């Protein structure tokens with residue numbers, strides 16, 4: 001039996017990184033570094049860390065994810081989302097190691113009808129999407145072993161996300177107004193981590209470097225997502241008192257944000273299925289699982 005690989009996980013407290021810390025120890029010996037251990041903007045320390053630890057696999061789940069703040073903080077967003085993945089790609093390539101990285105539907109402008117495939121034309125609407133696209137392209141240009149998973153509408157039982165925001169607002173307010181003209185598939189961070197482990201588990205027997213869409217199946221709007229969260233909350237815990245009575249659909253134009261969002265965030269994940277036999281659940285099924293008390 002070959003020795004277990006050394007796996008470095010970056011992004012300790014993040015939604016996806018947190019779940020990776022539960023799944024990846026099954027595959028190898030994991031080391032986890034958060035921003036307090038390694039600031040990804042510190043380019044020298046980043047290179048030194050990879051060369052000192054010499055991991056066979058680096059899973060980068062750290063990112064500058066503050067989409068609106070990025071509009072006025074381009075340099076920092078670029079340092080974390082573009083330059084750091086480029087350096088990770090360079091250092092892992094030197095070692096002959098695998099770099100696993102996450103990207104986003106925000107590389108697209110959302111004008112396509114139907115789900116985006118990996119080689120659809122990109123056209124980010126904001127700084128976050130542009131810097132994430134820069135990171136993808138830099139990793140591909142370096143040309144070492146890599147897997148880039150573009151995911152979308154990530155939520156989980158910890159961190160900052162739509163599920164936890166709606167649960168909080170529904171407990172406080174009788175009426176919520178939620179955007180109904182942006183569509184996508186809410187994707188559970190735990191399912192992203194499980195799928196990542198399933199793919200890494202096939203490495204290096206099935207080396208297929210490249211870019212893959214990794215999204216829950218099905219489609220809804222933010223308004224549909226909010227309705228489902230409230231319905232499930234009432235179903236799962238009938239004793240919980242929610243103040244909310246009405247969830248009103250609004251257009252995105254009634255909820256202006258510094259960064260524009262794509263109106264269509266659907267990602268077609270069939271390449272992942274065809275290459276690795278990995279597929280995520282329908283978003284409603286996963287949301288039900290995520291909201292069960294046992295998932296917290």
Ligand SMILES: NC(=O)c1ccc[n+]([C@@H]2O[C@H](COP(=O)([O-])OP(=O)(O)OC[C@H]3O[C@@H](n4cnc5c(N)ncnc54)[C@H](OP(=O)(O)O)[C@@H]3O)[C@@H](O)[C@H]2O)c1
Nearest residue numbers: 011013014015016035039040062063065102104151152154
């Ligand atoms: N959230 C979404 O809806 C969404 C959608 C599509 C794609 N994605 C992508 O999926 C991946 C995972 O996202 P997520 O939702 O799990 O992110 P998240 O919960 O926002 O976590 C991001 C992590 O990055 C770390 N980080 C930020 N700046 C850093 C720095 N300078 N140095 C080191 N670490 C730093 C943060 O550390 P601290 O907590 O210590 O600051 C945090 O642990 C990212 O690549 C993201 O772009 C996310």
